[in-house]
Amino acid sequence: MSSRNFEELSCHVGHDVEVVRYQQGGHIYNIAIECNDCGTVLLDFDNPKNAYQHLQTKMKLHLEGEKN
Numbered sequence: 001m002s003s004r005n006f007e008e009l010s011c012h013v014g015h016d017v018e019v020v021r022y023q024q025g026g027h028i029y030n031i032a033i034e035c036n037d038c039g040t041v042l043l044d045f046d047n048p049k050n051a052y053q054h055l056q057t058k059m060k061l062h063l064e065g066e067k068n
């Protein structure tokens, strides 16, 4: 559950809040602000390059498939 308003965010005043990155290989696909005390994600963003990376992988697989 994320915090989208004053009341929800004010619950986390004084808590241990951390910015966390999620990555696979060398690609960071998501960044999140998380409350460690509550174990919840306050705010998170997907990397806008995720779709592009996915497309690149698909194209690479396609090209490798054509070689055989």
Ligand SMILES: [Zn+2]
Binding pocket: 011, 012, 015, 035, 036, 037, 038, 039
């Ligand atoms: Zn909290």
